[in-house]
Amino acid sequence: MGISLDDVHQIVGIPVMGRGMSKPAIIKQEDVVKLVHRALHLNPKVIEAELGTHDGRSVRLSWLKDNLAKKTSSMPTHSIECVVQGYLLYLLSCTIFPNKTGTYVSVEYLQYLDDLDKVKEFAWGAATLVHLYHGLGMASRAKCKSISGYLTLLQIDFNPYLSTRDSYPLQEYSFFKGCLVANRISEPYLPDRYLRQLGHVQSIPREPIQPDGKTKRPRLASSYRVTYGSNVTQME
Template identity: 25%
Template sequence: MFDLRYDLIFALVERWSPETHTFYLLCGECTVTLEDVALHFGLPIDGNVVTGVSAIAEPAALCCSLLGASPDDDESNFSELKFTWLKANFEHLLVNATEEELMCAARAYIMHIIGGVLMPNSNNNKVHLQYLPLLAYLSNVRSYSWGSAVLAMLYRELCRTTKPDTVDIGGCLVLLQSWVGKV
């Protein structure tokens, strides 16, 4: 959990220009850049594009394959994993865990980081399955431009939040809050 200052974040949203993707501040125009993402999080900002399909044909099979378990959802066509399920299934590892169990737990942990810190949606309690196939081979994870994906989602959420009827915000608010402290 992070101590977010929502008053600060909403003040920034009021100064966000969707047309130019910049903040209009007293010190002038400025914005969060790829370099900021790389410096704050150490994420790669070049490499393969982080994309995924919005609907996965067999989500239970994907979860069983890459996580070693699948949620017992009533719907067999789920598209997100609940953090409560990830925590319940992967919070504790046995001392004699196999390498495959360690890999499954590592994927679950990374999914939690993606959905909880780097690219959270506005409801903040689930992570989309579209990221799980990118974690199939953990040795390839750094080949993706995660920083670009984080920044793109933050920009999208800032633009969405400027609309008058919006009451919530997603995206990497930790990045936004730490970035404004450096401006």
């Protein structure tokens, strides 16, 4: 069995098609501080100090809660939007994008939350699957002792493809074959390897997508990196 885009849509209820989540990495520390300040309207020095407690790209969930929980609905609209962005960042870390620390969240997700009216336009479901696939790949390393990702997708036995298939129409995107890309992570998506699960006749799958020469799969998960050539069909 495999986890399909249709599974993500039906189980989680978030869009798997939409705007791509592939914005470039934020390199300079000052730009990271500006991103958090623009989104949450907190003191830049406070933000810089918090970023320094980990990897310079993440903040503690407890820090988010302490700095935003005391704000009320009587504040100006812009301030309320800042609280909403902070809450959504917190929610993402606790649900579809958890990491192995369990206490930190990458502030780069704020790039997709800066316009609350457009948050629903992004392909959150596809990004969820990419994050989970990547977490499974890292967990396969010999010295890795934990796993990250939205593990609910691994725990639920979901099979609407038999008697109730007419109530759950299978969308065309479920049969896409190529690489799913999100947050600069690329993971192969190969539904032809579990067609029977999708209610179709299982044929012999095509050859799997091979990573390029830059791929690293060492025993340590921290150095794990899998990339694919530009000639591979991608869904961003």
